[in-house]
Amino acid sequence: MALPKSTAREGTSPAIGAAHDIVASGQRAAARSGSSAGDQTRSATFSVWRGGAGPAGGLRDYKTAVSEGMVVLDAIHQIQSESANDLAVRWNCKAGKCGSCSAEINGMPRLMCMTRLSDLDLDKPVTVEPMRAFPLLRDLVTDVGSSFRAKKRIRKFTPRAPDAPDGTWRMSQADADRVQEFRKCIECFLCQDVCHVLRDHQLHEEFVGPRLLVHAAQLEMHPLDVLERTTELKDAHGIGYCNITKCCTKVCPENITITDNAIIPLKERVVDRHYDPLVKLVRLLRGKKGESREKGLR
């Protein structure tokens, strides 16, 4: 097949510059990760949860071929197409961006698409189980509806009046950065999965859980938002249930420092608003939240 020929094959590139170093570095990187597709094939066993909760389900072993660079989700897909066509699993982007394929791999809550087989001991069966904090639907799929419903109960983003006559706002990059950490959450709900309040005590209706506290934190610290949600965080969303074990932070695939950066500051705000007598008095006299100066540029 012929493609359009490049027109400047002869002569030196106008832009060689550092390019030879780039090639050398690229060749080294490629060599490091194996030189061609398909080599180093071996097989491994995956113990996958099949069926419903309790005695209605159990782990079942599947053996499948594994090759260079595979992640757990690849193995699950392979098993699904080879020998378990009805194996229920959620996934979408396969690149750690959508947060659909959460599971417990060898007991650790992780995204299947971002867990490389080379990081696991394949001499033993790899267990793949559904998230345990949520009601099991079937196989690896759970009912995460409670986490979706909880968001409806948190009051929505409400901006201050626009800063410019054209209806737009101004904010500094530093202020934007402060909430970006929270807004990069992909809603995989792994933090909800490990939270003992949800996992062991099943208080899904009383406590919104770390994911939704991260959501509340981005609203509360949003440079443009003017609402104050501390009262409902305390009364309706159950922030007091969190006793800062930091398990959520440990499992976050986006490396959001959930406890230190989101939950603790929210807890401090709740304490300031509701338990600090001096602030309470000032607020009573002023009759408003005195919030806007803490937020944004002004």
Added chain:
Amino acid sequence: MAEYQRHEHDVLVIGAGGAGLRAAIEAAHAGASVGLVCKSLLGKAHTVMAEGGVAAALGNVDDRDNWKVHFADTMRGGQYLNDWRMAELHAKESPARVNELEAWGAVFDRTDDGRILQRNFGGHKYPRLAHTGDRTGLEMIRTLQDYAVHQPIDVHMECTIVSLLKDGGRVAGALGYDRERGRFKLFAAKAVILATGGIGRAYNVTSNSWEYTGDGQSLALNAGAALQDMEFVQFHPTGMVWPPSVRGILVTEGVRGEGGILVNKEGRRFMFDDIPENYKSSTADNEEEGWRYTQGDKSARRPPELLTRDHVARAIVREVREGRGSPHGGVFLDISWITSKISNGGEHIKKKLPSMYHQFKQLADIDITAEPMEVGPTTHYVMGGVRVDGDTQMSTVPGLFAAGEVAAGLHGANRLGGNSLSDLLVFGKRAGQYAAEFAARQGSPRIDAAEADAMTRAALEPFARDAATAENPYKVQHDLQEMMQELVGIVRREDEMRRALDALAGLRDRAGKVAVTGNREYNPGWHTALDLPNLLTVSEAITRSALERKESRGGHFRDDFPDKDPAYAKFNIVVRRGTGGEIQVSREPLTEMRADLKQIIEENK
């Protein structure tokens, strides 16, 4: 009549990515009762994968930018096959749609004076893409999702539509099933908006998720609507190529926008070797000028890495085929070289491209601040889709609307990066608005129970077949993907596409024999079986349209007709179903462009 969960809405929106969410919000604002169907959980749609940014001529970074320049860029990128009315509306309205997102809570990166920052992208004359690092799609979908959950919108999560329903000539609703229990759902609706995205899963190497099986295009065609421009499939130049399991995953054009360069194994920046005539005057002819452009020098011209996607993808294919590729069959994309240009370059890269850094580190053991990436083309987007009215987004079937990737028109023969996210917002809103208006003028549709019953029976057939002797749905899907990749991919030829048509007939036969095991509860084997007819339909539409266009233009490259043919600049290729169900191809002449728009194009040449 079989058993259904019945739902009634003024407006039913099928698909909950950016376009579907924006349409649902607008229809709800207009007072319509709205149902929103998502194939996955809410917020997981493919929009979440968009990285680089949303194109809008805000003029925040370069005040020479305005809607006219954006319009001209979009038309030039689309090789003038675009629906000029849509390109006009898009360029005019996208700034307002982006600002509106900020009012709903989106946080974009900022300029020094606190406004929305904009970045360079291929084919855009000025820095135009509002962005949030390299996860703009996530920012957009989360903003729309969080706004929508506080609107009166009924969300039907994990629900797949298998067919549209009609009442005489007009649309009457849709029939689908819920994944969780496998129960059928019957939606009666006065207007239906398709926002189902693309067709990437018809190909083997793709950046698209399992959902992108051409549902909307297929539903529309089956309901009597016309599709157009289906030959124009965009192969994004930079997908990951190694390791094999990540092949096709997107590497944002933002890498090149931030100064990333493409290099072959000889160390040559091969993009300088072949700059198309119509971009020569606006493209740098040396490395230094290209670099200055990426760093905001207004007097500099853009580097050739930022030429349009169709061109860059073909240049990469050329390098690989002529033996100058990287070890795993791609080329090198390097951003690490900028560490020699700017102080603290490593941190700068991590800040500007955090998810790319993360993605390569975790999936390929590559540190992009120190090493080049290996990249190659990946099936990314379909420019073609449902033929719609430019203003209202209504298809040729009364009451059936389409917005976003599933609709055709805005992008012509090739889409510019960043124009898809703005497309979703501008035409999602328009579809919502006009669908609500349309619904307000209609009485309740009549649902044909017998028609719905027949559809549910057909959908359940795979359970009745004997799995031991029947076809495996995953295998049929896989064979289809391999075939389309090989025979109707980036480089196309008459004989290969004829073979593809034969292969499609065979695959259709096999798809009619698939069996599924297990029961109806969350059964991906069954879901895959039901997606197959849609994939086959869009694959045939692509192949027949590509055969008809005997020239090379934009995303469509014919090895046997490698040049652009002016005669083909005068029409779109349209497909419809004939009375016997066969796919018919026709040529529909472009409408004459308004004189004032012609003048804008001349002024921006």
